[in-house]
Amino acid sequence: MIGNLRGTGQRAVLVALCLLGLLSACSDSTEPLSSDRNYGFSTDVPGIQLPMLSAAFWIERIGDDSERLTADVIAEFNRRNLASDPHLHDLANLPDTLAREQLLPLLDDVSRPARSPRYYADGREVSSADYARLESALGREALPSELEVRWGLVVRRDSMRSYPTDERVFRDPAEKDLDRFQETGVFPGQVVALLHESADGDWWFAMNYHYAAWLPKAAVATGPREEIERWRNRAPRLVVTSAQVGTNFNPVDPRTSQLQLDMGTSLPLMTGIEAGHDVNGQNPYASHVVELPVRDDDGRLEFRPALIARSRDVSVGNLPYRPSVLLRQAFKFLGERYGWGHDYNARDCTGFIGEVYKTFGILMPRNSGQQGQSDFAPTLFFADGDGDNERRQRALERLQVGDLIYTPGHVMMAIGRVEGEPYVIHDVVGLVYYDESGELYRGTLSGVSVTPLTPLWLSPGKKLVDSIYAIKSIR
Template sequence: MPPGPATSGPSSPTGEAAARKRRASIGPPVALAAALWVFCLPALAAPEPAPAQSASVVEPVIGVRDVHLAPAYWIAKARQPDRVVMTPAAIATQNLAMETIEPSLHDIESLPVTLEREQVQAWIESVSVRPTRALYDETGNEGSSRAIDRLVNALDLNRIPQTQVTRYGMVVRRASLRTFPTDLRVYNTPDDRNLDRFQESALFPGTPVAVVHESRDREWLFVVSQTYAAWIDKDAVAFGEKEEIFAHLRRAPYVVVTGATVRTVHARQEPRVSEVQLDMGVRLPLVQALPEDGLVNGQHPYFGHAVDLPVRNDDGTLSFAPALIPLSADVATGYLEMTRANLLRQAFKFLGERYGWGHSFNARDCSGFVSEVYRSFGVLMPRNTRDQSVSPALNRIEVDPGMSYDDRLELVRKTEIGDLIYIPGHVMMVIGHEDGNPYVIHDTAGMSYQQADGSLRRLTLQGVVVTPLLPMMSDEHRTTIERITNIQRIRP
């Protein structure tokens, strides 16, 4: 997800002869009728209904059948599904390159002891850009220039000291990262309620941050994490010592969340660790020493994983408290082995989850989706599609804008499970091939497809979906394949 509005990109009409040639190469008539149009905000369609449902209730995606919605189907079709794609050593090498040469990442552990005003202000102004177009609130009313003035004033830029001591904190609960220090949701149109333009991303429990500024009302913090910098609710961060924070981050043994989300058990004695949501890829160290009674918040830990969770004390400082994750929860004692089968299993755990621009709606967007899947293997990725698509730390195929349709077709037919296909503002993960047609799983807001009469029908999706790639259309004249800019292969 890019920090600003994603767009479908300029259209480029083609001749009817060329259009006929493209349609002829798409495949069987069933696929022809399903020419889909995708970009990061709107993209594909709802899955084929389960047998118990009526087709009049749920509209299927032509080219998608029930069998396509299970990872086992694609695992069975995969070549050497259990072969290790990247070893832990190879992942560590790639992560080191990512940390070293990827310009969108922040090495917050290596920040100087003091920060200069110019650096702090540059971080804030790179995110908190005054809107230049009309925005609408949740009642459909256009925001006034006076309201925008209040948001800009809330940044309190004049209070940034010339020099300040670098402060560190740790996120204690899943929390949104915002463009401005406000919960106000704003949209591009009066009737939109999905794409909040002040929503940037989210951070999960246990994430270290550098805290570099406070809002005028002292209720928001501007934080810099490894992957993103923006405003966060002050109550979601606990201040601590740098050494303590990074020691907790690296401590072993640990568990990794491998489900889409899991929750800690209810803890009446310690509400701060009660039913805390943990998203895929979150890593937490196991408790080193149990309380004297051998219980964790009144519960026997034999049937769970006892982990140390960061908590915020009344004075805002950081401490750690034991919490239990049920033994039945989808977690692993270490990062998963990166095989094609595991990549498919992890991606499909999000199937049907609500689309959430910038991790809104307690969900995630297209780039967040692929980031969290790969994080369960210990792979570090940039946050946004723009940065992911061109990252020099990954095994990138740059698609020349002038590449012919046939050459593009040959390229996508050579993709493998887990490869990431990028178009402007959107990313899709390859899950396999059927009859020469690559299939992808992706998190998207909407879709369009070509009807029998050649017209384009647009539908709302708002979720993680499975679709064939070849039928997708950008508009009446241009296939999605013609808009591919990069393919990133998370493999040697």
């Protein structure tokens, strides 16, 4: 009977009989079943086969998987960069007061009219009157000559903005994707220095370790600096190593129930004895107990125990910094939609890179230009034009897993080679290359993607590889 079936009906019967154990030969090499595993995979990305979308494919090609940097070396790496890199903020050594003249450059760096037109979602251009209204919301006139620095911990994932507003603006009337008032994201447990507040009192002008912008007050709990430092330095700590995990549901305290925690979030651990073997009505022995910062009704900082199931993708302490682990971490974001400045509950190219490296304890500047042009890590710099093309090519031939490749406004991570072609994983919007007929193809990626490097173009006259201006090696 089976021999008389054809096409989809035959495959369905074969699958059913194999699942029921009624066929003796149900091997992986059965042609109809093997092809079904691809689920009709196809792509307009050149040089990509389905196995390449697995970290295991690239891990098999690693020559040396030894640990690159120890925890002590990484700690020194961060200490040195926090002290010297202008795009990183050493909050531990921030003074208790700042002069008005010290704050204004930070404020002006993000809260300023764009040089080119901006448009609201309804297509209306942002006018000079709109910018004047936004400027008045900054509360500049309330700035004293000397500012007292206040302190807080972030209690939920939220956004840092160019202005103290949720209004969304875009570069083009037809664009609805990249909100140009979106600067970056913040995450539970991040320490923030609170430097100023908006005229309406609803926003902080806040500084974290690598950014300063406007943050809703509802996302922050304020507290004494000493208490926050104690919490930040408490060990051991649980590090989120999945793209996202959530705290356990509990019916007792909604502030700690199903709270989203993104990759790289670090929280101090508590013991079951400290928690009293009962956390919000659940025995904690099958979960990790973390000390979570929460906000009381007046915005003040409190700490409460919360549970994260031991089955979740987390680590006690940072992960060992090895190429195979780096690849596994990067591929956990594969397919996530692109989110400019951590919009869409996602991340952009540098947000993706930064979150991956935070699982090893490695901190870096926020934006691609800040990363690429700084010397926070050993760097090869390349000049524009043909003069440095030979040096670029030699550098591409020596790429190792995890090396960071910078082009204007973008960063990519090297993951390995196939038949001599270097491949990268990156969080990217567009796709441009010449197809087999010699026509320029423009496609969309808008997510964390694996691509080859050399076939891609920026524009009809510019190869992507010719625009590489820096390659960094954190090893």
